[in-house]
Amino acid sequence: MPMLEVHAVLQAPLTAAEIDVLRLLREGLTREEMADRLFVSVNTVKTQLRSAYRKRGARGIAEALETFASLGI
Numbered sequence: 921m922p923m924l925e926v927h928a929v930l931q932a933p934l935t936a937a938e939i940d941v942l943r944l945l946r947e948g949l950t951r952e953e954m955a956d957r958l959f960v961s962v963n964t965v966k967t968q969l970r971s972a973y974r975k976r977g978a979r980g981i982a983e984a985l986e987t988f989a990s991l992g993i
Contacts, residue, residue, distance in 0.1 A: 932975050934991075939972075945985065948984055
């Protein structure tokens, strides 16, 4: 039986924090720089990025930025 690869894309809206880290990612900041600017830990930034990627169905930075740009934010 052939195997199919299935990707589920959740339609949950991005939180304000997820939008903030995606905007900073678009500016080219590192996770450490994002954490400093947002007054949070690097682990918090990682968690927010991971969540945003999952919600947008992105598998990396390029896909995340592409889908983020399509939102017009």
